[in-house]
Amino acid sequence: MIFHAEPIEFVRQPGLGAAVWRGRAADGEDLLRFAISVHRHEGRLAALWGSDERLRHGAYRLHCVFALDEGWLWLTLDLAASGDECPVYPDLSGIFPTANRMQRATRDLVGIASDGTDQRPWLRHGGWPADWYPLRHDAVHESGMGAGFPNAPSDYEFVKVGGEGAHEIPVGPIHAGIIEPGHFRFSVVGERVLRLEQRLGYQHKGVEKLFIGADIAHGAKLVGRVSGDSTCAYAWAYADAVEAACQVEAPPRALAVRALLLERERVANHLGDLGALGNDAAFAFGLTQFFRLKEDWVRRNATLFGHRFMMDCIVPGGVIVDPDAAALAAIVEQCSAIEGAVKELREIYDEHAGLQDRFATTGTIDSKLARELSLSGVAARATGILLDGRAHRQGYTPPPPYAELGVRPVTDERGDVAARVAVRFDEIAESLRLLRMLAVGMAAGETRVEIAPAAGGSGLGVIEGWRGEVLVGVQFDNDGRLARVHPHDPSWQAWPALEHAVMNDIVPDFPLINKSFNLSYSGVDL
Amino acid sequence: MIPLLRHIFRTGILTEPVSFAEDGPQREIDRLHDEILQILGRALTIREVDAGSCNACELEVHALNNPYYNLEGRGIKFVASPRHADMLLVTGPVTKNMENALRIAYDCTPDPKLVVAVGDCGCNGGVFGESYASCGAIGNVVGVDVRIPGCPPTPLALMQGILAAVRISK
Numbered sequence: 001m002i003f004h005a006e007p008i009e010f011v012r013q014p015g016l017g018a019a020v021w022r023g024r025a026a027d028g029e030d031l032l033r034f035a036i037s038v039h040r041h042e043g044r045l046a047a048l049w050g051s052d053e054r055l056r057h058g059a060y061r062l063h064c065v066f067a068l069d070e071g072w073l074w075l076t077l078d079l080a081a082s083g084d085e086c087p088v089y090p091d092l093s094g095i096f097p098t099a100n101r102m103q104r105a106t107r108d109l110v111g112i113a114s115d116g117t118d119q120r121p122w123l124r125h126g127g128w129p130a131d132w133y134p135l136r137h138d139a140v141h142e143s144g145m146g147a148g149f150p151n152a153p154s155d156y157e158f159v160k161v162g163g164e165g166a167h168e169i170p171v172g173p174i175h176a177g178i179i180e181p182g183h184f185r186f187s188v189v190g191e192r193v194l195r196l197e198q199r200l201g202y203q204h205k206g207v208e209k210l211f212i213g214a215d216i217a218h219g220a221k222l223v224g225r226v227s228g229d230s231t232c233a234y235a236w237a238y239a240d241a242v243e244a245a246c247q248v249e250a251p252p253r254a255l256a257v258r259a260l261l262l263e264r265e266r267v268a269n270h271l272g273d274l275g276a277l278g279n280d281a282a283f284a285f286g287l288t289q290f291f292r293l294k295e296d297w298v299r300r301n302a303t304l305f306g307h308r309f310m311m312d313c314i315v316p317g318g319v320i321v322d323p324d325a326a327a328l329a330a331i332v333e334q335c336s337a338i339e340g341a342v343k344e345l346r347e348i349y350d351e352h353a354g355l356q357d358r359f360a361t362t363g364t365i366d367s368k369l370a371r372e373l374s375l376s377g378v379a380a381r382a383t384g385i386l387l388d389g390r391a392h393r394q395g396y397t398p399p400p401p402y403a404e405l406g407v408r409p410v411t412d413e414r415g416d417v418a419a420r421v422a423v424r425f426d427e428i429a430e431s432l433r434l435l436r437m438l439a440v441g442m443a444a445g446e447t448r449v450e451i452a453p454a455a456g457g458s459g460l461g462v463i464e465g466w467r468g469e470v471l472v473g474v475q476f477d478n479d480g481r482l483a484r485v486h487p488h489d490p491s492w493q494a495w496p497a498l499e500h501a502v503m504n505d506i507v508p509d510f511p512l513i514n515k516s517f518n519l520s521y522s523g524v525d526l
Numbered sequence: 527m528i529p530l531l532r533h534i535f536r537t538g539i540l541t542e543p544v545s546f547a548e549d550g551p552q553r554e555i556d557r558l559h560d561e562i563l564q565i566l567g568r569a570l571t572i573r574e575v576d577a578g579s580c581n582a583c584e585l586e587v588h589a590l591n592n593p594y595y596n597l598e599g600r601g602i603k604f605v606a607s608p609r610h611a612d613m614l615l616v617t618g619p620v621t622k623n624m625e626n627a628l629r630i631a632y633d634c635t636p637d638p639k640l641v642v643a644v645g646d647c648g649c650n651g652g653v654f655g656e657s658y659a660s661c662g663a664i665g666n667v668v669g670v671d672v673r674i675p676g677c678p679p680t681p682l683a684l685m686q687g688i689l690a691a692v693r694i695s696k
Contacts, residue, residue, distance in 0.1 A: 123623075125622070125623045127621075127622030127623060127658070127659060128622075128658050128659075132658075134658050134659070139658075149658065151622050151625055151626070153623075153626050173623075173624065173627050174575055174576075174627055174631055176606035176607075177604075177606070178574045178576075178584055178587050178588055178604060179576065179584065180576050180579070180581055180584065181576055181577075181578075181624055181627065201623055202578075202621060202623045202624050202627070203576075203578055203579075203621060203623075203624075204621055204622075204623055204659050205578050205619055205621045205654045205657070205659050205660045206654070206657040206658055206659030206660055207654070209657060209658065209659070210653070210654065210655075210657070221653055222653055225580040225582070225652075225653055225654075225677075226580065227580060227581060228579070228580040228581045228582025228583070228584075228585065228678065229581055229582065229585060231582070272585070272588070285530065285533075285534065287591075288592070288593050289533070289537065291588070291589070291591070291592035291593065292537065292540060292592060292593050292594070294589075294592070295589060295592045295593075295594050298589075302680075308586075308680065309582055309585065309678075311582070311677065344529070344533060345533070347529065348529055348530050348533065351529075352530075520581065521581070522578075522579065522580045522581050525621075525623075
């Protein structure tokens, strides 16, 4: 199959997961031309990473996943290895600005570089040498994985804003609240934000290196801890990728249970966010009420699935939990209780003038910018873009069990904090509806099938997590162990959108705007 | 305003007693609070530091302030600066990129400078261990008084760990 009349032949990936086609670019020109064509057709850059294939193919490999209406295109480009040098590929950030950080991270980890001008390190803060690339197969150090390098924090070149009265406010890496670390550099005049530049990477703990050589089960454990708040989404995306690689199909009941877990994860996080958003607008009532509901919700997770966040429940081949009739009835019952409470709270939120004053017109981005930045998930839908991997749209059929559920995607065109709040409210209602449908119509049968690793196989899984599109790419080596796993968080695309959203708002609105996106640090720092 | 007040009234007080396994049957959360007050002679202030977690531990630390556990309502408070803190509640593993920041936070914390390592990763490195990017356990970077295992530890386990640290400081 070809797309947009470009001369790259794509082949559909097998399996029950999201629609993924795979192709190879002959050279950098080919890749660049294809990227331009994707951009022209309003496609997105969904992920970008690199791998060291010197042992198997004598080259490094760049992986790009583009998203079109029909599904996802996994395009690779082989880069000849020559000595210790960094092979170079064409910079995509001119076409897809969101590529910038992914390219820099790929250089830090694999040692393949774009030919762009911004070559500042992204994940490497000075913890290992500039010419040592952790994801190369020969990247070892006397203390095993390179633990013995001296840790010398390096300076970072932030973009300077000049002019009369302009000054900088540095924030982080340790923030004032109970959140993950990252550095925000605000350039302000008075309290107006002229520019925000993020520096992330503080959570980089070498996850991708740990996948190399692991077996399928250990990989599942790791992938569930890439971003703890999205553990079900990652576990499912990984399972889809492994199942595609091994040509195994999870049974229908397993898919229904996975959707049940994923929707429960979505509701839990949206409840927490709605509470925290109230709190960031000095409405402590909201925090108390929503956190009460969230606690009820995660306690039920613990009772039914053995873990408050349902970690390690989804595995390649199926699921390890099997809710019985009583459990499903308990889920239906809880959905009704939560639905009533959320509805009541929504009325209170909607009618609270002070709250709405803080939410409305704060932290606005429009759909044009969202498309330009390849945004997905809540933040994209809150600009009016109808994009939800669980829902039908022109030319796209969602994977089971969502195809039969008829998911109604939620959008709001305002693009501000209020819109992101409204989308969360509506998505809770929709997820509760889906949960009831899943629980009532749960398919019978097995919940897990045997899965054997496929030597040399590879696959890509895409799941619409609560935050947005989670992707996991998996490659096996010739001995059937994991050669490379790349988990991709939707926050890669959304962090730059946050930089835009705060422009021209005031510094005290930043926590509120930030919370309305609620992005993952760990998910992008890896 | 009236629906809001009605909602508050109907919700009632949810804060519940907490059971401590090592102490036998149910013990009131008030006793935990009293004990902490007796030991410190004032409220306990905690600075939470995420030194490299996957953010699941943070979700459970957040839960400590929901009305069921109501930690802040009992005078155990999370503060914004280590200079205001009696205790550092640290999640891990400690990444190389956070090693320096954690040391600075530790140096800024006044006595008694209690350090509680949270989660399997904070206790021993967990699934991430020690690597080119990770220093592993919190104890590899700063002195630790109490370790709270779990992936992530439940809010109840967190409360028990915080109490254990306060007892040590006695």
